Amino acid sequence: MAHRSTRLAVSGAVLVCAPILVAAQAGSLSAREAVALYADHRFDAAVHSLDGSALTVAQFTGALDEWIATGDSPSRVQRRLVAAAFALDAVWAATRTPWNARRDNADPWQRVTPNEPARVQLHQFTSQPLVARWAFEQLPAPGTAASLVRTLWLTAVGVAQDGHAWHQLDREILPLALQRMPDEPRVRLAEAIARTNRELGPLREDASRRNDVLRIERLPPAIARRIPDAIAQFERLLGDPAIGGEAELRIGYLELRRSRWPEALARFDGAAARLSEPMLRAATHYLAGWVYEQLDRPEDAIAEYRQGHAIAPTTRNLATRLAALLFLDNQRADAYAVLETALNARPAPLDLLIALERADGRFVPERLQAIRKGLQ
Amino acid sequence: MTRRLAGLLAIVILGWTTASARVPCVGQQSGFRARTDAVSVVVSVTRDQRPVLGLDAADFGLTDNGVRQSVTVSSLEQVPIDLTLVLTTYPPDRTSEYRRGLDDADATRRLLRPGDRLRVIRVRDDVLGVVVDPDTAVPAGRETYFMGQALVDGLFYALAWPVPADRRHLVVVFTDGWDTWSTLDVGMLPTLAARADAVLHAAFWASPGDGGSGGGLVGVTSANPSARVAEWRASYDAVVAAAHATGGAVHRTNQPAAALASTVRDFRTSYVLHYTPRGVPLPGWHDLRVQVKRGGSFTIRARKGYEGG
Numbered sequence: 001m002a003h004r005s006t007r008l009a010v011s012g013a014v015l016v017c018a019p020i021l022v023a024a025q026a027g028s029l030s031a032r033e034a035v036a037l038y039a040d041h042r043f044d045a046a047v048h049s050l051d052g053s054a055l056t057v058a059q060f061t062g063a064l065d066e067w068i069a070t071g072d073s074p075s076r077v078q079r080r081l082v083a084a085a086f087a088l089d090a091v092w093a094a095t096r097t098p099w100n101a102r103r104d105n106a107d108p109w110q111r112v113t114p115n116e117p118a119r120v121q122l123h124q125f126t127s128q129p130l131v132a133r134w135a136f137e138q139l140p141a142p143g144t145a146a147s148l149v150r151t152l153w154l155t156a157v158g159v160a161q162d163g164h165a166w167h168q169l170d171r172e173i174l175p176l177a178l179q180r181m182p183d184e185p186r187v188r189l190a191e192a193i194a195r196t197n198r199e200l201g202p203l204r205e206d207a208s209r210r211n212d213v214l215r216i217e218r219l220p221p222a223i224a225r226r227i228p229d230a231i232a233q234f235e236r237l238l239g240d241p242a243i244g245g246e247a248e249l250r251i252g253y254l255e256l257r258r259s260r261w262p263e264a265l266a267r268f269d270g271a272a273a274r275l276s277e278p279m280l281r282a283a284t285h286y287l288a289g290w291v292y293e294q295l296d297r298p299e300d301a302i303a304e305y306r307q308g309h310a311i312a313p314t315t316r317n318l319a320t321r322l323a324a325l326l327f328l329d330n331q332r333a334d335a336y337a338v339l340e341t342a343l344n345a346r347p348a349p350l351d352l353l354i355a356l357e358r359a360d361g362r363f364v365p366e367r368l369q370a371i372r373k374g375l376q
Numbered sequence: 377m378t379r380r381l382a383g384l385l386a387i388v389i390l391g392w393t394t395a396s397a398r399v400p401c402v403g404q405q406s407g408f409r410a411r412t413d414a415v416s417v418v419v420s421v422t423r424d425q426r427p428v429l430g431l432d433a434a435d436f437g438l439t440d441n442g443v444r445q446s447v448t449v450s451s452l453e454q455v456p457i458d459l460t461l462v463l464t465t466y467p468p469d470r471t472s473e474y475r476r477g478l479d480d481a482d483a484t485r486r487l488l489r490p491g492d493r494l495r496v497i498r499v500r501d502d503v504l505g506v507v508v509d510p511d512t513a514v515p516a517g518r519e520t521y522f523m524g525q526a527l528v529d530g531l532f533y534a535l536a537w538p539v540p541a542d543r544r545h546l547v548v549v550f551t552d553g554w555d556t557w558s559t560l561d562v563g564m565l566p567t568l569a570a571r572a573d574a575v576l577h578a579a580f581w582a583s584p585g586d587g588g589s590g591g592g593l594v595g596v597t598s599a600n601p602s603a604r605v606a607e608w609r610a611s612y613d614a615v616v617a618a619a620h621a622t623g624g625a626v627h628r629t630n631q632p633a634a635a636l637a638s639t640v641r642d643f644r645t646s647y648v649l650h651y652t653p654r655g656v657p658l659p660g661w662h663d664l665r666v667q668v669k670r671g672g673s674f675t676i677r678a679r680k681g682y683e684g685g
Contacts, residue, residue, distance in 0.1 A: 098523075
């Protein structure tokens with residue numbers, strides 16, 4: 001045995017306030033070369049050829065503007081579509097970093113069009129609204145509901161939501177989207193989400209702590225007073241079958257944030273009855289389970305967590321809380337199985353709370369796939 | 377961004393890849409070695425920091441919720457053990473020196489005997505566990521940055537391992553004791569530990585008493601350092617309480633290999649007291665008291681109680 005194997009794979013630690021390491025692939029192509037590759041339907045190669053840490057948004061979009069301009073007039077419309085799709089695809093890939101996955105729900109700048117494209121690098125999450133805004137400017141009004149342009153519009157909204165650009169969404173992006181898609185439920189929901197987030201802030205007591213763990217928050221009175229208005233924003237959407245369940249879940253979350261447990265549970269019950277999307281259903285059960293924990297009703301909490309866990313078995317906060325309750329209830333083997341599955345899953349899925357906060361950001365991957373298909 | 381990042385740990389540690397053996401689950405257990413009516417308690421007896429050997433049942437007194445019980449005694453010497461190492465951060469100024477003691481699998485395995493098992497749990501802002509198979513190298517990972525230390529979650533994972541009833545589980549954590557990233561509240565750790573079957577030993581390389589230069593505070597610029605120290609102390613104290621609740625101990629050491637070897641030796645020379653509770657209802661929490669009747673001054677470590685279901 002002495003000659004076999006042999007290191008326990010442990011290394012030392014150096015405590016540093018380090019520069020962020022990013023997950024972006026090393027770039028081998030310029031943005032202009034990459035978009036040409038994208039136009040040739042070599043999507044993955046194009047997206048991953050960029051080095052988001054070596055490219056500012058201004059350089060990126062400037063290169064795309066040049067690429068669009070090199071086409072003749074009739075081809076420019078198509079080039080704009082391709083460039084918009086590439087821009088959204090590339091910024092999404094560049095911002096999938098561990099740091100980005102754990103940001104809290106604060107709008108990074110608290111005002112409209114705040115960050116300068118010349119200073120923001122593509123891999124920084126603040127690039128998302130800038131690139132989304134640029135993509136919007138390339139797009140014509142959407143046609144039919146299933147059109148590529150419509151998908152591009154909705155993707156751009158999702159990218160901006162993932163970037164927590166609540167002010168910019170509320171003041172700049174969503175008004176444009178509503179002009180072009182006044183009947184689109186997801187844009188109406190996005191408007192309520194952006195407005196309430198803009199008015200309420202991240203609903204976190206301390207932004208320096210781990211942000212995906214549910215805690216009882218002591219909301220400042222000025223924020224707490226605004227919650228009824230925020231709830232009213234979502235109540236207007238309850239009658240829409242496409243988004244009513246999600247609106248109810250979001251109302252429940254606001255009730256949770258102001259520690260109104262019975263009201264929150266009633267909303268979660270209502271949402272669970274209406275929702276079919278797995279992520280939202282899992283989030284509903286997770287939040288309800290957490291509320292039951294606050295009410296010192298562990299059996300009810302276990303029941304809710306179990307339902308959420310059945311849908312999302314590798315989300316760690318839900319699984320860890322469930323495992324702890326099961327362990328204390330002497331359900332040892334179940335507890336360990338739940339814990340082990342979640343802790344050892346790689347890559348770890350986005351936490352349900354974070355996914356809920358990022359709204360339609362959760363649809364971006366599938367929409368990008370649809371866009372790629374549409375371009376072919 | 378800078379302000380926020382300044383409040384977060386950015387620590388380099390070797391990460392494991394996910395290619396790892398998974399720990400098999402054994403059957404449902406009903407509590408701390410309490411199988412309907414049988415209870416087993418691991419007891420360490422030392423004098424002058426040396427194990428006291430040769431004790432038998434007549435030498436021990438045990439009360440369960442204040443009621444004296446009749447016990448039998450066996451030695452852990454012949455019982456296979458499951459050793460879980462929980463590895464967190466290392467002292468930044470002695471990284472190489474410190475790691476030498478732990479990163480040699482052969483040295484660690486020499487502490488084990490045929491039939492023993494070794495599990496390693498790496499804790500950073502997430503938790504990853506592997507069972508180290510002597511025939512399989514643990515694949516090396518790469519250095520990555522992370523934002524915090526999910527110590528409580530990692531210790532819960534370590535303690536919750538449902539080992540078979542004919543084995544004993546020893547958990548040793550090497551840590552500064554500062555949790556910054558767990559899902560579970562630090563206050564839950566002693567409660568969870570008290571209900572676990574394992575014995576937990578904590579080897580600290582720093583403590584909040586070191587002041588601002590120690591442990592996880594190194595390199596961290598904080599607008600409110602006293603609040604950070606208070607957070608650190610709360611989790612440090614929770615780890616200490618958890619170790620004591622399981623009948624384990626805490627050590628301050630910069631020599632992890634020696635600490636591990638001595639902890640394993642101490643564990644192997646422990647006794648197991650077996651009894652069937654008499655005169656106490658089984659459900660609910662049971663306070664345990666263990667004493668050695670022989671004359672002399674002994675240090676006795678045993679868990680503080682168990683949940684009867």
